[in-house]
Amino acid sequence: MASVRLKTGQVPTPELDQVVFDLSCGAKLLVSPRPGAPMTALQVHIRGGHSLDAPDLGGVAWMAGRMVDQGTKLHTADEIVDELEPLGGGINGDSTGLSGTIVSKHWKKLCMRATEMLTMPSYPKDRFELQRGRVLDRLSIERDDPRSQAMHGFRELIYGDHWLGRPHYGTLESMSRIERKHIAAYHKKNWVASRAVIGICGDVDPEAVKRLFNRALADWKAGRDLGTVEEDYPAMKRRVAAYQAKRQQVHLFLGHLGVKIQDPDYPALVVMDHILGTGPGFTNRISRRLRDKEGLAYSVNANIHSSAGNMRGVFSAYIGTSPEHTSAALTGFMEEMKRIQDEVVPTPELDVARNYLIGSFALGFERAGSRAGYLIRQYRFGLDSDHLKTLPGRFSAVSAKDVQRAAQRHLFPDDAVLSSGGPIAKKALLVAMGAKAKP
Amino acid sequence: MTRHTKTKASEASLEIRAGATIHEHNLRNGLRVLLAERHGDPVVKVILYYGVGSRSESDQEAGMSHFLEHMMFKGSSKYAKGEVDQLTTMLGGQNNAFTGNDHTAYWMRFASDRWETALEIEADRMTGLTLDPDEFNSERDVVLEELSMGEDDPWSVLAKRVEATLFGRHPYGRPIIGYRESLLAMEPADMHAFHKRFYNPGNATLVIGGDIDPKRAMKSVRKHFAKIEAQPKEQSEDAFKLPMPTPGTGETRLRLHWDDPGRRLIMAWPSEPVGTDADYDLDVINGLLSNGRGSRLIKRLVENEGLATSISTSNDARVQAGIFWLFAECAQGVPPEILEAAIDEELERLRVEMPTAAEVKRVHNMIGAQESASGESIGDVAEEIGSMAIDATWRLAFDGGAGHRKVTRKRVTQTAARLLTQERRVVAWSLPTEKEGI
Numbered sequence: 001m002a003s004v005r006l007k008t009g010q011v012p013t014p015e016l017d018q019v020v021f022d023l024s025c026g027a028k029l030l031v032s033p034r035p036g037a038p039m040t041a042l043q044v045h046i047r048g049g050h051s052l053d054a055p056d057l058g059g060v061a062w063m064a065g066r067m068v069d070q071g072t073k074l075h076t077a078d079e080i081v082d083e084l085e086p087l088g089g090g091i092n093g094d095s096t097g098l099s100g101t102i103v104s105k106h107w108k109k110l111c112m113r114a115t116e117m118l119t120m121p122s123y124p125k126d127r128f129e130l131q132r133g134r135v136l137d138r139l140s141i142e143r144d145d146p147r148s149q150a151m152h153g154f155r156e157l158i159y160g161d162h163w164l165g166r167p168h169y170g171t172l173e174s175m176s177r178i179e180r181k182h183i184a185a186y187h188k189k190n191w192v193a194s195r196a197v198i199g200i201c202g203d204v205d206p207e208a209v210k211r212l213f214n215r216a217l218a219d220w221k222a223g224r225d226l227g228t229v230e231e232d233y234p235a236m237k238r239r240v241a242a243y244q245a246k247r248q249q250v251h252l253f254l255g256h257l258g259v260k261i262q263d264p265d266y267p268a269l270v271v272m273d274h275i276l277g278t279g280p281g282f283t284n285r286i287s288r289r290l291r292d293k294e295g296l297a298y299s300v301n302a303n304i305h306s307s308a309g310n311m312r313g314v315f316s317a318y319i320g321t322s323p324e325h326t327s328a329a330l331t332g333f334m335e336e337m338k339r340i341q342d343e344v345v346p347t348p349e350l351d352v353a354r355n356y357l358i359g360s361f362a363l364g365f366e367r368a369g370s371r372a373g374y375l376i377r378q379y380r381f382g383l384d385s386d387h388l389k390t391l392p393g394r395f396s397a398v399s400a401k402d403v404q405r406a407a408q409r410h411l412f413p414d415d416a417v418l419s420s421g422g423p424i425a426k427k428a429l430l431v432a433m434g435a436k437a438k439p
Numbered sequence: 440m441t442r443h444t445k446t447k448a449s450e451a452s453l454e455i456r457a458g459a460t461i462h463e464h465n466l467r468n469g470l471r472v473l474l475a476e477r478h479g480d481p482v483v484k485v486i487l488y489y490g491v492g493s494r495s496e497s498d499q500e501a502g503m504s505h506f507l508e509h510m511m512f513k514g515s516s517k518y519a520k521g522e523v524d525q526l527t528t529m530l531g532g533q534n535n536a537f538t539g540n541d542h543t544a545y546w547m548r549f550a551s552d553r554w555e556t557a558l559e560i561e562a563d564r565m566t567g568l569t570l571d572p573d574e575f576n577s578e579r580d581v582v583l584e585e586l587s588m589g590e591d592d593p594w595s596v597l598a599k600r601v602e603a604t605l606f607g608r609h610p611y612g613r614p615i616i617g618y619r620e621s622l623l624a625m626e627p628a629d630m631h632a633f634h635k636r637f638y639n640p641g642n643a644t645l646v647i648g649g650d651i652d653p654k655r656a657m658k659s660v661r662k663h664f665a666k667i668e669a670q671p672k673e674q675s676e677d678a679f680k681l682p683m684p685t686p687g688t689g690e691t692r693l694r695l696h697w698d699d700p701g702r703r704l705i706m707a708w709p710s711e712p713v714g715t716d717a718d719y720d721l722d723v724i725n726g727l728l729s730n731g732r733g734s735r736l737i738k739r740l741v742e743n744e745g746l747a748t749s750i751s752t753s754n755d756a757r758v759q760a761g762i763f764w765l766f767a768e769c770a771q772g773v774p775p776e777i778l779e780a781a782i783d784e785e786l787e788r789l790r791v792e793m794p795t796a797a798e799v800k801r802v803h804n805m806i807g808a809q810e811s812a813s814g815e816s817i818g819d820v821a822e823e824i825g826s827m828a829i830d831a832t833w834r835l836a837f838d839g840g841a842g843h844r845k846v847t848r849k850r851v852t853q854t855a856a857r858l859l860t861q862e863r864r865v866v867a868w869s870l871p872t873e874k875e876g877i
Contacts, residue, residue: 014480014481036479037815038458038811038812038814038815039811039812039815077732077742078733078738081731081732081733082733085730085731085732085733085801085805086800086801086804086805086808087804087808088804088805088807088808088809088811088812089808090731101812103808103811127742130742130745133745133748133770133771134741134745134748134749134770136771137700137748137768137770137771138748140699140700140771141699141700141701143699144698144699144700145699146591245698246698247591248587248588248590248591249584249587249588249591279528280524280527280528280533280534281512281521281523281524281527281528281534282512282521282524283521283524283525283528288521291581292520292521292577292581293577294577295576295577295578295579295580295581295584296580296584297581297584298581298582298584298585298588299588320584320588321584322584322587351529352525352528352529353528355528355529355530355531356528356529356531356532357531358531359529359530359531359532359549359550359553360531360532360533360550361531361550363482363531363532363533363548363550365480366480366482366815366816366817366818367815367816368815
């Protein structure tokens with residue numbers, strides 16, 4: 001098949017106009033009007049999240065967000081449900097804020113209930129106990145789930161004691177210690193206007209949205225802005241953890257610390273990821289080798305860019321495979337990581353990745369929720385206002401040398417950690433890993 | 440040998456579905472084409488549905504439809520192994536496929552200036568699938584890993600047992616992925632014959648949705664598909680048909696064990712085919728029972744009484760029959776029989792007491808709102824139209840809630856009393872290995 005280069009100007013790009021407002025309470029409001037859109041989506045991001053949890057009370061931030069839809073000082077949970085659900089509406093919260101959608105003509109109702117949740121959740125005691133009981137049930141089941149345990153182990157190996165290594169919904173032990181007063185205090189102190197950015201997309205008039213939020217959030221406390229968050233991670237080094245369980249498959253996570261989204265190599269790393277482990281179908285090397293050629297797995301991938309944010313993400317290579325394939329899978333991961341560092345990517349392979357990234361740009365913006373989510377990301381990560389328009393050009397400019405350079409700077413196969421869950425012991429894992437560590 | 444046929448431009452009528460104008464065409468070789476024209480986003484989704492799924496398989500062929508779906512990416516006459524992915528990706532598009540009980544579908548999604556490549560690819564693999572023996576063996580290993588993945592999932596294991604109990608020897612009783620033994624026994628020649636039997640224009644519906652020019656789209660469809668030879672109708676028929684088993688005269692109970700603390704419950708009832716009145720009634724019942732936090736089961740059992748950590752129902756209507764499912768996870772510390780008794784109370788209430796007008800109106804509204812939400816993505820619109828077209832009729836898709844609004848309070852009670860009885864159901868529990876619960 002001949003190699004073809006798509007030019008960025010040839011590609012349809014999504015229109016995502018937005019109007020930015022500073023609300024009187026101190027929050028930022030981003031509105032992207034889309035006349036005729038059937039659904040309107042709202043997202044509110046509150047800086048801080050589970051970075052603010054005390055280590056022994058992990059899950060407080062998550063519970064504070066999770067519980068905001070359980071009633072406010074003006075409406076009970078049942079009243080909110082009875083009002084919004086028949087309109088196709090609903091609001092969910094987590095440690096980072098809340099989000100919701102509704103049939104467009106009812107957008108004001110969605111926004112009004114969201115403003116109540118932001119400023120005056122009631123956290124009814126009986127609802128708190130039920131919710132915490134449900135989470136504890138989930139955590140106790142998760143404790144016996146090899147994939148979940150392997151994933152948690154992976155993050156702990158990479159981030160150590162840093163809060164990024166802890167699950168945002170806490171652990172069985174920390175969740176057992178959380179009381180209603182903890183989440184109420186957390187909300188009061190941390191869900192404040194100066195840390196909030198609100199994104200809304202749908203069939204709305206930006207001025208009307210601004211008026212509504214200015215009115216409804218007039219008394220929202222600005223609070224204290226957050227300073228920079230500490231970034232103190234363990235040194236990269238080979239570490240191994242195994243969670244043993246009787247299952248058909250073993251889940252393997254191999255990787256190390258990743259990058260921030262602002263890293264100048266980010267566009268090159270996105271292209272590298274598509275060549276190495278995320279390109280669709282069998283266009284990436286790891287799927288082509290481990291799934292297509294060797295038939296080792298149904299589910300396999302590798303990626304560094306998708307977890308990048310204002311903090312360093314991770315490089316993660318994952319496979320779910322039969323235990324007898326562990327060694328072959330690890331060999332595949334390590335050799336492909338090294339190959340992309342040692343060899344310049346051939347032009348046709350580079351073109352496939354670049355063309356995909358440029359040409360698929362229009363595909364991710366059909367839903368109001370995706371658009372609202374993009375508004376928030378753009379603001380949080382400090383992306384330029386013309387980011388959507390310029391990114392295809394940046395992908396197009398990535399050369400084979402750029403990919404190799406980025407791989408050499410940001411992949412560390414010999415210092416990767418390995419976490420497993422399934423029918424394999426740590427000793428066997430160490431053997432498989434150690435044998436492959438030396439070229 | 441292919442034979443050129445003229446197409447019959449039988450554009451019946453134009454109807455609007457989720458903001459898309461639907462154009463229906465039928466080629467002379469039997470291929471049905473549905474164009475869903477909508478220009479809001481610069482995106483086009485192409486989906487080719489075949490009327491073949493696990494229902495079409497004999498015992499020996501169990502899993503063939505799904506395995507064949509994998510092999511459709513492994514080479515055809517014009518595209519070597521991997522080239523479909525290469526080409527799709529090169530053009531900035533995405534592709535994938537899925538297999539169900541009654542149909543198999545292949546989709547591609549592109550920016551609207553380059554989607555026609557999808558037609559060339561689909562036409563080629565409809566007629567010229569390669570099925571290289573080495574690729575066949577390697578891909579079988581992938582399917583076996585997929586099967587292992589399912590065997591590590593307690594819900595999947597439990598659901599398979601329930602389906603087998605409900606449908607007996609009927610193919611609906613078998614897992615779509617098949618069995619290790621049936622997969623290991625398959626040969627490329629078997630798959631060739633299966634492909635020839637089911638992958639032909641008369642057994643297919645092509646849906647093109649999004650930012651298209653309908654005239655140009657049809658010109659391109661004709662260019663790629665009109666030359667494909669029609670198959671005699673009987674060759675496209677299911678090779679293996681069994682009557683649906685008669686539901687038993689008593690409740691069937693199953694119990695499995697899993698090595699975690701989860702107590703998982705499935706109740707399931709045999710139901711009626713897609714598009715029937717009962718199908719609509721069960722959609723409304725599904726809404727009453729578990730759609731949203733204001734629904735009966737979630738409100739009582741999860742939100743108020745805390746007997747379950749999660750509960751859901753689902754109306755799984757298929758071509759020949761269906762299943763009405765109920766899934767619940769028992770809260771820790773709650774005896775399973777207490778949860779089951781509470782569910783039974785709610786089911787009994789449904790069978791003997793008409794729901795209030797407000798409850799039914801709430802469900803009608805929610806179904807309408809869900810249609811709006813699904814309609815946001817032209818890909819979802821195309822998918823729903825295609826699956827309805829191949830399983831029943833596309834006019835049932837995105838009808839603005841018209842079909843569901845005909846469901847009255849009385850119909851809800853009658854259908855619940857007729858179908859959701861204790862005698863007709865299978866009750867399956869997955870309990871912790873060390874515990875004997877009920």
